[in-house]
Amino acid sequence: MNKYTTKDFEKEFSTDETCLEWIKNHRYPEGITCPKCDKVTKHHKVVGRSCYECDNCGHQVFPIAGTIFHKSPTPLRVWFQVIYRMASTRCGISAKQIQRETGVTYKTAWRMFKQIRMLLNEETQPLVGEVELDETYMGGKAINMHAVKRAKLTGRGTADKTAVFGAVERKGKVIAMKVPNTDRITLMPHIQKNVAPTTTVYTDEMSAYDPLNQNGYNHQIINHSERIYVRGNVHTNTIEGFWSLVKRGIDGVYHSVSPQYLQSYVNEYSFRYNHRKDNTPMFKVVLNQIQPHV
Numbered sequence: 001m002n003k004y005t006t007k008d009f010e011k012e013f014s015t016d017e018t019c020l021e022w023i024k025n026h027r028y029p030e031g032i033t034c035p036k037c038d039k040v041t042k043h044h045k046v047v048g049r050s051c052y053e054c055d056n057c058g059h060q061v062f063p064i065a066g067t068i069f070h071k072s073p074t075p076l077r078v079w080f081q082v083i084y085r086m087a088s089t090r091c092g093i094s095a096k097q098i099q100r101e102t103g104v105t106y107k108t109a110w111r112m113f114k115q116i117r118m119l120l121n122e123e124t125q126p127l128v129g130e131v132e133l134d135e136t137y138m139g140g141k142a143i144n145m146h147a148v149k150r151a152k153l154t155g156r157g158t159a160d161k162t163a164v165f166g167a168v169e170r171k172g173k174v175i176a177m178k179v180p181n182t183d184r185i186t187l188m189p190h191i192q193k194n195v196a197p198t199t200t201v202y203t204d205e206m207s208a209y210d211p212l213n214q215n216g217y218n219h220q221i222i223n224h225s226e227r228i229y230v231r232g233n234v235h236t237n238t239i240e241g242f243w244s245l246v247k248r249g250i251d252g253v254y255h256s257v258s259p260q261y262l263q264s265y266v267n268e269y270s271f272r273y274n275h276r277k278d279n280t281p282m283f284k285v286v287l288n289q290i291q292p293h294v
Helices: 005-010 016-027 074-086 095-102 106-118 145-154 184-194 205-216 236-252 261-273 282-287
Strands: 041-046 052-054 131-136 162-169 176-178 198-205 218-221
Touching: 005 074, 016 041, 016 074, 074 095, 074 106, 074 282, 095 106, 106 261, 131 236, 162 184, 162 205, 162 236, 162 261, 176 184, 176 236, 176 261, 184 205, 198 205, 236 261
Parallel strands: 131 198, 198 218
Antiparallel strands: 041 052, 131 162, 162 176
16 A cells, blocks of 8 residues: 655644645546536635636536535644545544644534545445355453353354444455344344355354355354364454454543444444555545535
8 A cells, every 4th residue: 555644634734725626626526517517627716615617607616515525613723634544544542632633622523423424435346266154242241251252153142242243255355244143143244245146154163154055155164163264274363353453442542432323333344455455545535525516
């Protein structure tokens, strides 16, 4: 991945106007089509307003309309700063830290994070090749981890934790989602939707995965209950490594996340993981998620 430093950011996005210009160029890469003139025309920036005006007829276009910046009183450059800070860290950044660094209120910082995370919920093609499946529990009071592990193998979940299911393509992408429980009837539709048929899948011995062979998958099992974690190429270390990254981030940065918003945080970590090998800097990858003009 190409490095994009703070110096690069300060040079490219020094004012609200440069941020607005970037959004305009992103949403209208071929130029702005004026609806009144019914063709691409030259537009100029209107002084003191976040819009561009057609040189022919005076019709005004607002590039931030319909985006996460729409109707926000927060300066565009602050928005871009927050996106840059979120994209520049592997484990995330807290709203409290953004409050300290930018001077916005905690409520504003939290709302900005919520809006930015909406950009990180992207559709992913079904996984292929070798895929690891696993589930974990997040939130609640971590006072009885043995009960959590027993619940994992029986598929019952726990009263104070939220179940999350994940599938990761080795050397590829991850798909993770909050689920109501880890029962077979819950997990199998997610697997069939997100993992291509005939794929080799690796799981632990949880009974919810028993129907995989019957559904066309090459199912390989590693028996964690017997303290076996690797058998040749059979393991779930990749997906467990992803869970560790998510949990370290949530515990260390956010401290706690309510079940209501857990999926958006899982999306954030999934997005970073899925774009970790992109040549485009992560900051620009996130910016490119801003809805283009159609």
